[in-house]
Amino acid sequence: MESIRSFEQLEQYSQRLKASVNADLPTVMICFGTGCLANGSREVADAFTEEIKQQGLKVNVEIGLKTTGCHGYCENGPLVALRPSDILYLRVAPKDVPEIVEKSIKNNEVIERLVYTDVNTKEKIAQYQSIPFYKFQKRIALRNIGHIDPTSIDDYLLCDGYKGLSKALTMDSDAIITEVEASGLRGRGGGGFPTGTKWRSCKAVASDVRYVMCNGDEGDPGAFMDRSIMEGDPHSVLEGMIIGAYAVGAHMGYVYVRDEYPLAVKNLQAALQDARKAGFLGENILGSGFDFDIKISRGGGAFVCGESSALMRSLEGKVGEPRAKYIRSVEKGLYDKPSVLNNVETWNNVPVIILNGASWYAGFGTKGSKGTKVFSLVGKVNNTGLVEVPMGITIKELVEKIGGGVLGGKGFKAVQTGGPSGGCIPKKLSDLPIDFDSLTEVGSMMGSGGIIVMDEDTCMVDVAKYFIHFLVEESCGKCTPCRDGLPRMLSILTAITEGKGKEGDIEALKELCDVLSYGALCGLGTSAANPVLSTIKYFEDEYSAHIKDKKCPAGVCKKLITYRIDKEACTGCTLCVKKCPQDCIMGERKMAHIIDESQCIRCGVCKDVCNFNAVRIE
Amino acid sequence: MENVTIIINGREVEAVKDQSVLDVARENGIHIPALCYHPEVTSSGGSCRVCLVEAHQGGKMRLVTSCNYPVRKGLEIKTDTDLVKRIRKGVLELLLSRVPDSGVIKDMALKDGITEPRFFTDEGEENRYKCISCGLCAAVCEEVVGVSAISMLNRSRDKAPGTPYHKPSTACIGCGACAYACPTEAISMRDKDDTRRIWGKQFTMIKCSVCGKPYIPDAQVDWIVKTIGKDRAFFDKCPDHR
Numbered sequence: 140m141e142s143i144r145s146f147e148q149l150e151q152y153s154q155r156l157k158a159s160v161n162a163d164l165p166t167v168m169i170c171f172g173t174g175c176l177a178n179g180s181r182e183v184a185d186a187f188t189e190e191i192k193q194q195g196l197k198v199n200v201e202i203g204l205k206t207t208g209c210h211g212y213c214e215n216g217p218l219v220a221l222r223p224s225d226i227l228y229l230r231v232a233p234k235d236v237p238e239i240v241e242k243s244i245k246n247n248e249v250i251e252r253l254v255y256t257d258v259n260t261k262e263k264i265a266q267y268q269s270i271p272f273y274k275f276q277k278r279i280a281l282r283n284i285g286h287i288d289p290t291s292i293d294d295y296l297l298c299d300g301y302k303g304l305s306k307a308l309t310m311d312s313d314a315i316i317t318e319v320e321a322s323g324l325r326g327r328g329g330g331g332f333p334t335g336t337k338w339r340s341c342k343a344v345a346s347d348v349r350y351v352m353c354n355g356d357e358g359d360p361g362a363f364m365d366r367s368i369m370e371g372d373p374h375s376v377l378e379g380m381i382i383g384a385y386a387v388g389a390h391m392g393y394v395y396v397r398d399e400y401p402l403a404v405k406n407l408q409a410a411l412q413d414a415r416k417a418g419f420l421g422e423n424i425l426g427s428g429f430d431f432d433i434k435i436s437r438g439g440g441a442f443v444c445g446e447s448s449a450l451m452r453s454l455e456g457k458v459g460e461p462r463a464k465y466i467r468s469v470e471k472g473l474y475d476k477p478s479v480l481n482n483v484e485t486w487n488n489v490p491v492i493i494l495n496g497a498s499w500y501a502g503f504g505t506k507g508s509k510g511t512k513v514f515s516l517v518g519k520v521n522n523t524g525l526v527e528v529p530m531g532i533t534i535k536e537l538v539e540k541i542g543g544g545v546l547g548g549k550g551f552k553a554v555q556t557g558g559p560s561g562g563c564i565p566k567k568l569s570d571l572p573i574d575f576d577s578l579t580e581v582g583s584m585m586g587s588g589g590i591i592v593m594d595e596d597t598c599m600v601d602v603a604k605y606f607i608h609f610l611v612e613e614s615c616g617k618c619t620p621c622r623d624g625l626p627r628m629l630s631i632l633t634a635i636t637e638g639k640g641k642e643g644d645i646e647a648l649k650e651l652c653d654v655l656s657y658g659a660l661c662g663l664g665t666s667a668a669n670p671v672l673s674t675i676k677y678f679e680d681e682y683s684a685h686i687k688d689k690k691c692p693a694g695v696c697k698k699l700i701t702y703r704i705d706k707e708a709c710t711g712c713t714l715c716v717k718k719c720p721q722d723c724i725m726g727e728r729k730m731a732h733i734i735d736e737s738q739c740i741r742c743g744v745c746k747d748v749c750n751f752n753a754v755r756i757e
Numbered sequence: 758m759e760n761v762t763i764i765i766n767g768r769e770v771e772a773v774k775d776q777s778v779l780d781v782a783r784e785n786g787i788h789i790p791a792l793c794y795h796p797e798v799t800s801s802g803g804s805c806r807v808c809l810v811e812a813h814q815g816g817k818m819r820l821v822t823s824c825n826y827p828v829r830k831g832l833e834i835k836t837d838t839d840l841v842k843r844i845r846k847g848v849l850e851l852l853l854s855r856v857p858d859s860g861v862i863k864d865m866a867l868k869d870g871i872t873e874p875r876f877f878t879d880e881g882e883e884n885r886y887k888c889i890s891c892g893l894c895a896a897v898c899e900e901v902v903g904v905s906a907i908s909m910l911n912r913s914r915d916k917a918p919g920t921p922y923h924k925p926s927t928a929c930i931g932c933g934a935c936a937y938a939c940p941t942e943a944i945s946m947r948d949k950d951d952t953r954r955i956w957g958k959q960f961t962m963i964k965c966s967v968c969g970k971p972y973i974p975d976a977q978v979d980w981i982v983k984t985i986g987k988d989r990a991f992f993d994k995c996p997d998h999r
Contacts, residue, residue, distance in 0.1 A: 441912070443912075458908075458909070462803065463803045463821075463822065463825050463826070465821065465825065465826050465827055466827060611913060611914070612913060613912075613913070614912065614913045614914075615912050615913070615916070616890060616909075616911070616912045616913045616914060616915070616916030617803075617804050617890075617892070617916070618803070618804050618805075618806050619804070619805055619806045619807075619848050619851050619852055619855075619889070620806060620847070620848060620851065622890065622913065622914055622916060623851040623852070623854065623855045623914065624847075624851050626914050627851065627854065627876040627877065630876070630877055631876075647875060647876075650847060651847070653843070653844065653847065654844055654847030654848060654851065657809075657820045657840070657844045658806050658809060658820065658844045658847065658848055659806075660803060660804070660806070660822075
């Protein structure tokens with residue numbers, strides 16, 4: 140595209156772009172997010188290209204066949220959306236392509252077999268926006284994702300891209316900060332610190348050099364909101380950073396991305412180049428006299444580098460270890476200069492806040508937590524994926540309306556929020572609004588927005604053990620409570636799940652939690668107690684059952700359970716006998732079978748295959 | 758330099774803005790136990806967590822490490838509250854379970870009433886049985902000596918100081934500053950006749966021309982001559998006979 144040197148030129152260019160688009164032209168949008176690519180969306184795209192060519196159809200290949208970022212409904216990929224009919228097809232295979240072209244593109248017919256089926260009502264829903272997974276979402280951060288080609292700057296411009304920047308550059312930098320403050324935007328990386336306040340403090344520090352940084356080191360297991368934004372809408376992050384840099388007076392910015400996100404790195408790099416060519420980065424941006432550029436720095440895969448001070452050290456080329464933040468990074472951050480570090484999703488919200496105004500944004504959410512938040516909804520729930528909802532939605536609404544309820548009709552037990560150092564919230568609190576303060580109040584946290592749904596078959600001691608194990612591995616090892624405390628917590632938890640728990644274990648765990656939350660150096664350490672504290676708080680009876688009765692109520696901890704065959708229920712079909720990997724089930728046809736407990740490895744295959752529900756866990 | 762007045766344990770004391778709380782306490786004869794901090798090493802401190810104190814400022818209280826908490830106007834410090842004692846005791850119990858053989862840690866833990874840790878104890882190889890991974894040795898080597906022969910390797914509970922790939926380091930000058938600085942005497946340095954062994958490397962010691970005592974590794978003399986241009990003849994005699 141041409142280089143844009145003024146606001147007028149940008150406006151003219153956007154107008155020309157809009158005029159050149161034919162909205163009625165049939166468009167096939169194929170998700171090229173990491174999940175769908177893994178499921179074979181590239182092959183599906185190839186099949187469409189081939190089919191369209193063969194049939195000589197008037198589908199504009201340039202725009203018509205669009206490879207987009209993640210739609211968030213990854214478990215049902217590859218996803219194919221059609222325009223203008225707004226049909227969404229799930230799990231599309233190359234062999235489905237000729238039929239889609241024939242029926243749906245040419246004749247607007249719906250192919251029932253490929254559309255969404257509601258698990259509960261069995262209703263077939265073809266329209267993208269009517270699927271419950273999307274219907275109850277409010278997409279601000281994910282506004283463009285799935286609709287635009289992330290590698291096309293023109294696509295971004297067509298969705299009002301860089302208009303926020305264009306507006307911001309005509310504003311006074313203080314006015315921008317005031318606008319962000321008024322919007323109530325709080326840090327989406329987990330801390331929830333008011334973004335505007337951070338910017339103002341940074342600007343207030345006297346210095347010739349300032350930096351802005353973007354934290355794209357998303358490391359929570361199961362979380363992929365930042366990855367999706369960087370992959371699917373990279374320009375929105377850059378635009379936010381340019382606005383932020385102009386507001387605080389920075390001329391250099393860094394995006395710190397984890398190297399395990401190759402597509403995010405690639406799309407960001409392409410976006411940087413395009414933005415430079417177009418004149419949104421570099422010297423004298425849009426003729427405003429403001430100079431700013433961004434570099435990408437790839438992380439080495441340490442979880443702790445998502446912590447702000449460790450990230451900055453890593454950016455400086457040092458070992459990624461946290462430092463005491465008694466002097467804040469807005470005062471002394473990167474290279475000891477005043478710095479603003481915000482998360483991917485925080486930056487991505489900035490352009491629309493400037494464009495649409497603070498009061499528009501503050502219209503969503505709750506009193507203390509404005510706007511929307513992207514969550515990765517995973518676990519034992521029917522619809523998993525990336526969802527964006529207004530702050531303040533209750534746990535119940537999220538799990539039932541968007542998630543479609545617990546998988547397999549099982550009972551809902553708890554949600555775990557906030558990543559590995561978040562906490563577990565029990566069913567009895569399912570009317571709790573999801574916002575920064577409410578989550579902290581009940582002993583969990585917003586974190587970066589991971590939500591894991593747990594059903595009745597989940598053992599909460601096992602859950603605590605799982606997260607502590609993760610944190611043991613990811614602790615940087617700098618401070619005593621985290622380095623030496625977490626392995627000791629893990630050893631107590633392991634003993635409890637193996638039937639070796641003893642009186643006083645719960646108290647010892649609580650004491651260790653205190654040492655961590657009061658004594659650890661960084662946020663990773665101080666919050667590492669959450670998984671243990673919250674499970675003890677809400678599920679202490681489960682701990683007691685393990686310790687005193689040597690039982691695992693959920694039937695998960697292998698050393699505490701035995702598999703038995705109910706003689707009455709067993710029909711003697713011999714299916715379990717055949718499937719047992721240990722050959723430790725005895726029994727003749729039409730006679731009740733018996734498990735030899737001394738050989739049983741408690742794999743549960745017998746229970747899974749039994750058609751008569753005759754295998755019981757005791 | 759801006760002077761400020763702060764309160765430690767109810768007592769008003771004079772300090773310089775941004776000085777560390779621990780330094781101010783020491784200047785005023787107030788004892789706070791500490792391990793990983795050395796006043797001459799800017800990047801030291803903050804890792805052992807033994808010097809935790811309560812910092813009250815702007816109506817808020819939090820536990821901070823006194824070794825790197827900067828003194829600012831209006832600060833009040835309490836070093837002996839129940840919370841401080843409880844958390845420090847927890848930290849010392851963890852350190853004792855990490856290095857049960859360290860005399861320094863044993864004594865310090867005993868002062869807080871711990872004789873035996875409740876948790877499993879670590880066993881280690883080489884220096885590990887006394888090392889608390891505080892990183893002071895590596896900080897001294899980089900910041901004071903300027904050779905960076907050792908650094909903190911690995912992460913999590915395996916974090917420990919060492920040379921690259923655990924091989925004798927070509928950068929090490931055998932000065933032994935790491936061993937002198939180590940708060941738990943965990944670094945093995947052996948001087949025998951005119952050789953010194955440290956970090957798996959052997960050094961020849963230069964003898965004093967007066968008393969004949971081997972007193973400095975030749976590699977350290979080379980380093981000093983190279984970096985500050987001191988006359989080599991200066992090192993003929995030990996400090997006692999210069």
